Every structure is written in C-alpha cells, then in structure tokens.
Amino acid sequence: MAISTLITILGIIALVIYFRLSSKNRQWHLDKNGVMNHNRIEYTPFFKIDEQDFQWIPDVVKKYFPEGHCTVKKYGSGAKNILIVNSSIYYHQYLIREEGTDELLLHGWGTIMDSIWYVEMRDNNSYCMYLFRPCELLVENHYVFFKGRFVEGTIADLKKGFDAWQAAQKDFVKKHQDSINILKNNIIANQKQYDTEVYKHPEYH
Numbered sequence: 001m002a003i004s005t006l007i008t009i010l011g012i013i014a015l016v017i018y019f020r021l022s023s024k025n026r027q028w029h030l031d032k033n034g035v036m037n038h039n040r041i042e043y044t045p046f047f048k049i050d051e052q053d054f055q056w057i058p059d060v061v062k063k064y065f066p067e068g069h070c071t072v073k074k075y076g077s078g079a080k081n082i083l084i085v086n087s088s089i090y091y092h093q094y095l096i097r098e099e100g101t102d103e104l105l106l107h108g109w110g111t112i113m114d115s116i117w118y119v120e121m122r123d124n125n126s127y128c129m130y131l132f133r134p135c136e137l138l139v140e141n142h143y144v145f146f147k148g149r150f151v152e153g154t155i156a157d158l159k160k161g162f163d164a165w166q167a168a169q170k171d172f173v174k175k176h177q178d179s180i181n182i183l184k185n186n187i188i189a190n191q192k193q194y195d196t197e198v199y200k201h202p203e204y205h
Contacts, residue, residue, distance in 0.1 A: 026040055026128070026130075026150065027130075027149075027150035027152075030130065030131075030148060030149075030150060033131075033134040033135075033145045033147055033148065034130075034131055034145075034147035034148025034149055034150075035130075035131045035132065035133060035134050035148055036118070036130040036131065036132060036148075036150070041082075041118065041120070041132075042081070042120060042122070043075075043078065043079035043081070043082065044079065044080070044081050045077075045078065045079065045080050045081075046080075046081070047080065047081040047121040047122070047123065047124075048080045048081070048121075049074075049080065049081050049082065049083055049119065049120075049121040049127075051072055051073065051074055051083055053155055054072050054083055054085075054119055054155075054158075055072060056159060057070060057072050057085055057087075057119075057162065058070035058071070058072065058087075060159075060162055060163055060166055061087050061166065063163075063166070064166040064167065064169065064170045065088075065089040065090070065166075065170070065173075067089070067090045067091065068087060068088055068089045068090060068091055069087060069088050069091030069111070070085065070086065070087035070088075071085070071086050071087075072084075072085050072119075073086075075118075081120055081121040081122075082118055082119065082120050082121070083118070083119040084116065084117075084118060084132075085115075085116070085117040085118070085119060085129075086114070086115070086116055087114070087115045087117075088111035088112055088113055088114045088115065089112055089113045089169070089173060089180075090110075090111060090112040090113070090180070090183075090184055090187070091109065091110075091111050092109060092110045092111075092187050092188075092191065093106060093109050094106070094107040094108045094109055094110065094190065094191055094194055095107060095191070095194065096194045096197060096198070096199045097195075097197075097198050097199065098198065098199050098201075099198040099199060099200045099201070100198075105199050107194060107199065110186075110187035110190060110191075112137070112180055112183050112184065112187075113135055113136070113137050113146065113169075113173070113180075114135070115131065115133075115135045116131070116132045116133045117129055117130065117131055117132060117148075118130060118132045119158070122152075125154055126152070126153065126154070127152065127153070127154070127155060127157075127158055128150065128151065128152035128158075129150075129151040129152070129158055129161070129162060130148060130149070130150050130151070131148030131149075134148075135148065135169075137176055137179065137180070138179065138183065139176055139179040140179070144176065146168075146169055146172045149161075149165060151165065
C-alpha cells in the first residue's frame, strides 16, 4: 500500500514538473510539421513590438530566394506583441491588359512554398519566431513539408537563427527542384495565357 502511494505521489510530482517545463519550453508545442500549437501563442497588448526592428527579414529571404517575396506587418491592435511575416520562395504578380487601353492591371499572383511566421515579443529584450501554418510543397500529387523550428532570444539571436532556417530551406528546395520547376513553369504559362487576353470591366445595370 505504501509503495502504490509513493508511486502516485511521484507521478503527481513528475506531472507538475512536466507542465512547468512545458510552459517554459514552448518549442515542445510545435507539431510534427514544426508549426506552433495555436493555444500556445501568447497574444498580449502589453508589449509593443516594433516592425522596423525586423525589416532585415525580407533581406534574408531574398538572399536565399531572389525570386521570392516577403512582407512584415503588425498583427493588429489586439496583439501588439506580434508581427506576421508572409513569404514565399517564388512570387509572380500576374498582369493582364485592360480592354481598350495599353494599361496593365494586377490580376492575382502565383507563389511557391508560402510561409507564415509569427515574431513574438516576450519581454523588452526577448523574442521568439515560429511557423504559424505548415510550409508545404506539392510533389507528384502529394504534399511534403519543410519543418519549422522555434527560434528565440534577442534580435541578434533571431537574425542568426532565421538565417540558418533559410539556409536549411534552400537545401530542402534543392532536393525538390524538379517539382518546383514544374510549379514555376505552370505560373509562367498562366502569365502567357493572360498576355493573350484582355480584362473587361463588369457592366452594372
């Protein structure tokens, strides 16, 4: 009886320790694709992250993916501690000629391997970065995933960690270059089709 009681007590202690460590080590809450569990994202209006401190992120993306695209924006008024980073390894803005003119109009876009990261301010000199949605690539009618990771520390730590992250994504891309070329050729073919068409404004009655 004493042994079972001791085991129960030790089990409770182990659970308490686990939950405390779990709350401190948020990288434990990444899923199998390296995406942060939504319940573990710490939205708060009390810390105000400055997006100007993170304008180096697009430069890192362009360093590894010159044909890519990246934007860094504030999350919104309800979560002043979070920035949203949208990027892709390839980006093309579709254009189409306006009917009756030589003007070109924006007509959607094509991308490859979209990524959405959150940059989260944890206190005055501590930040973390993680994938908010899976980064996926279509390969022969099924998706493969570039696994996210959890980067934390000062801005200098995030710069170093994000650079390594992009270098790893570059290696991933090299392994699947044939599939990426197919997707890129499809985007180019779509633009060529738009080049033969004109945009007609809808008629309102």
